[in-house]
Amino acid sequence: MRKLILVVWALLMIGISAQPQSPQKGLDIYWCDVEGGAATLIVTPAGESILVDSGWPGERDAARIAKIAREVAGLKQIDHHLTSHWHTDHFGGISALVQQIPVKNFYDHGFPALPVSDIPPELVEAYKRVTAGKTTVLRPGDGIRLKQAPGSPPVSLKVVASHGVVLGEKDGAPQVRACSPEAKHEARAIDTSDNARSLAFVLSFGDWQFFDAGDLTWNVEHKLVCPRNLVGTVDVYQVTHHGMDISNNPALVEALRPRVAVMNNGASKGGSPAAVRIVKASPGLQGFFALHRNIQSGPEDNASPELTANDEEQCKGEYVKLAVGPDSKSYTVSIPSKGTTRSYTTARIHR
Numbered sequence: 001m002r003k004l005i006l007v008v009w010a011l012l013m014i015g016i017s018a019q020p021q022s023p024q025k026g027l028d029i030y031w032c033d034v035e036g037g038a039a040t041l042i043v044t045p046a047g048e049s050i051l052v053d054s055g056w057p058g059e060r061d062a063a064r065i066a067k068i069a070r071e072v073a074g075l076k077q078i079d080h081h082l083t084s085h086w087h088t089d090h091f092g093g094i095s096a097l098v099q100q101i102p103v104k105n106f107y108d109h110g111f112p113a114l115p116v117s118d119i120p121p122e123l124v125e126a127y128k129r130v131t132a133g134k135t136t137v138l139r140p141g142d143g144i145r146l147k148q149a150p151g152s153p154p155v156s157l158k159v160v161a162s163h164g165v166v167l168g169e170k171d172g173a174p175q176v177r178a179c180s181p182e183a184k185h186e187a188r189a190i191d192t193s194d195n196a197r198s199l200a201f202v203l204s205f206g207d208w209q210f211f212d213a214g215d216l217t218w219n220v221e222h223k224l225v226c227p228r229n230l231v232g233t234v235d236v237y238q239v240t241h242h243g244m245d246i247s248n249n250p251a252l253v254e255a256l257r258p259r260v261a262v263m264n265n266g267a268s269k270g271g272s273p274a275a276v277r278i279v280k281a282s283p284g285l286q287g288f289f290a291l292h293r294n295i296q297s298g299p300e301d302n303a304s305p306e307l308t309a310n311d312e313e314q315c316k317g318e319y320v321k322l323a324v325g326p327d328s329k330s331y332t333v334s335i336p337s338k339g340t341t342r343s344y345t346t347a348r349i350h351r
């Protein structure tokens, strides 16, 4: 009898331990189509959301972002909103967006001494109203404190460039830095626009890494990898500046060695052939995705049709979705409207 009880007890224990745990979640990214602006929505395994940029002013982009956030990602709010820089296609949408979904915390690179010609004062005022002046200015080395999901690989976001300087530099450091003579770099004219002050960050989830530099331009991109690569390699590269050729310095792209690139271009904005060629030629690249077909370029300078979310200028604003598995070891990138999904293995060594 006693033996029977023990056997029953043992079977019960096996049954209990075999109970399915609540499934671990992975990390998702949605590239919302804001027609050549930027709106990259990240959802962490703990369910926290980070929206990087809010598209153009007006209802269209805010509605597209809020629809993906609510209906696809199942969010009730945006926890963290990060503005890469102060251009209309990156923070113009914020006042319309907060009418559609609550936004809790704001991060940016701080305002330069205003006025400057490329930062619209009415949008600055709108941003200050929306944030009630409560924003966190991020500098290289800073991050956003993120919740960790129990049992999941750690998730972190680290800023590597902001306000024109990179890790290890102080505010006001020169835009062009001397590098080794054999480095493949020709400095370009000093970029005085806010593009050069874009926030750039690395998002890590376990072994997996994503790089987003807003519209960072050539000279500052170069400082990130020369004389020393401050970023390491990444799995996924958001093609900088919508794929414009004043960004995507080949020295940076080659050093990052992304396996997947996602370009947030418009039908006739960004996706310039020179930049597309640099990214496509990057050693190790396996997948090149785009929000739009560039209607001015031929097929060779576009992403392949099945990896392009929107083919025509008059489009429905289809998005690109990335899903990193709960263990961070693999990920998929898909164009849901076309039913295309590609799978990739996470690179294990980043430094």
Ligand SMILES: [Zn+2]
Pocket: 036, 037, 038, 087, 089, 090, 215, 241, 242
């Ligand atoms: Zn832009």
